[in-house]
Amino acid sequence: MTGSATMSEPATVLLVDDEPRVLDSLEAMLGMHYRVIRTARPPEALEMLARERIAVVISDQRMPGMLGTDLLARSLEVSPETVRILLTAFTDADALMASINAANIYHFVLKPWDPKELLHIVGQGVQRYRLGEEREGLVRDLARKNADLEAALADLRAAQDHVVRETSLRTQLQRYVSPRLVDMAVANPALLELPGEWRQATVLFADIRGFTRLIETTRAPVMIRLLDEYFNRMIEVIFGHHGTVEQLIGDEIVALFGVPEGAEDAAARAVDAAVDMIDGVRHLARRWTEAGLPAFTIGIGLSSGKVMAGTIGSDRRRELIVVGRPMIAAARIQRMTRLFGAHIIAGEETFRQVSDSVSYRELGTPRLKGLKERTVLYEILGKKPAVAAVSRPV
Template structure:
């Protein structure tokens, strides 16, 4: 009775050795009838058998043994698939070798199932196989290429990272035990790169260290397969990985399309509405609902003095050019001070500070904005003079009060607007502005926290108003 158990390395080594010897004899008998590629695969099997003997004698690591057994099985399967039907005797020898290596792998993995059912089909993908052993890279490439996949290989971690940088890889098959840069470091770099982190990584290793497996999964590996790998299981994992990558790619395309659409919407509607109103509409589902609420705001009305008479002496193109130059400059200044442009009424501008977003310095920003607008008139008039157009002067009125702010109109057409008595008061103040003047109401003056020079206090008797309105002229802002 033998003293060896079925799990003994000596016993399964003996069985594998016998199967290889039998295969060598059958190959010698039928070698002349075999194509060169089959002869090359046979030579690889014999070379791997010698390597396995050396590894057993030197007590090599479990990882090395699994690599060698996996490669032997892979070449035997390839050879059986290529010439088995034409060489029945050689096919029987290959079958015995496959059974011997399967038993060897099962013994080395404590009885794990090592059967090899036919390879299942998967959606073709672009696969990167990373392994420092040439025979492992070749076998994986040949297995997967037969299923329609495009396979590239890398012999080192650095080579794998270069391949990822140059190609859109669907799945990475990664060996752990590699010199220089091991698989764990490659995995870490893949998952740390924003362009690669969504690429599924399947670790294939001869190591069955549970702590190492957990560490790989926690580092971002999508799966972990043991060598010698089962082709059906590998194909299933690759298929799942490709599907995940496809979903991610589609989601990324949708996200980019949504970003482009939002930029287009913001750019388009930003020509008609302030940035804050566009943001309010895009980011809040209720942003388009009709209705409003009571807000304290500072209202600005600006108007070109004598524009009607000026435009009567100019052609339409000149009027439009002059008006667009003025309105373009004023728009930039108002938006820079976070004002909301309600509308352009011919040459007049109606803007509000404090809606849709309220800030503590609404009144101060409105005043500083008005001063910046008047200061910009010099540049506008310089450009007008160069174009043969007349100089312009503007009057600006500011008033603070409670208005109803919100979406006003109908379901078919509405706008974000403002309604209330302070709007009328601002219009009446603007009627009294002379060219170059900024007039602010008492209600605005008391809200200011900055230091300004005020002059020319007036009491206005405005038509349509029951009481006088006290206004001041703003001269300058004294910083500090």
């Protein structure tokens, strides 16, 4: 069937009888209330039922070529929702009831019919059809809404899973990397999934001078307070220059610039961070001294070059591991700060990348423990005034 009837449109009633006189009589009676279509041939009636939305079909029982009960039984296949009414003068009640049940006939009317009774039966049939249509519409609407709800729930579950993963990822990352890098990693988690590759990076190694003596002479609660304020300030500085805190071990800080994200200005950002870290420690020291607390200074070593970076661990805990000559060199260079009385010392490759923007003092080529090749070391005295004015992190 095609088309869709509405409640405001008159219902369609199909009349099937081989006698034109009977069709005329039925059409005259029903045409005032319904849209009536008619045929004298049962095969054509089946075509009409398949083609149109017909509320009620009224068929005579005895017709050439096909009984009314057979027609109505076959109509179940093409229009199961149509209400079927049988007109008959057949008086064998048992045989008639068997045929009616087989054809799922709503009502049968004996000839000659009572017009009022027939109108009432047809009216009930139309109401039954419309209730069925309404029920089917409600079922379809409910199924559609259920499908929409299932889709919405699936989207909600996916969104919840995404929020949980993002929250977990942020919780893991925010202790080690800058907020900007956290946002980048959340948007692209593959950024932190390094399979193991060589990266150009700058390593910053910072260490508190006289830490052992400081621990031995300072009460534990005071020492913890100093370290907490110190690490908090230093990490803020490193994050401010888009660095990554690779390790916090005792009094040591190992920070990376250029890993996991690559950047051509990694050395410049590392030097800027080192200068700001020294300024930050000086500020803390003044405040601690004014409060009657012990203070300390730090030394920072910087080394640039290729490092091997990769992500290792389990699904529950992943760690970024970085190895290579710059990691060792930065630690060894940091030890030179005490020997030369310097706060920041950079290796030759780091200095080469920032030489135009810093004030410096060349320190020669001392031997660094564990490294065969010697490198020229440079004390970084500070940023040149014109550069310092524009290099502070926002």
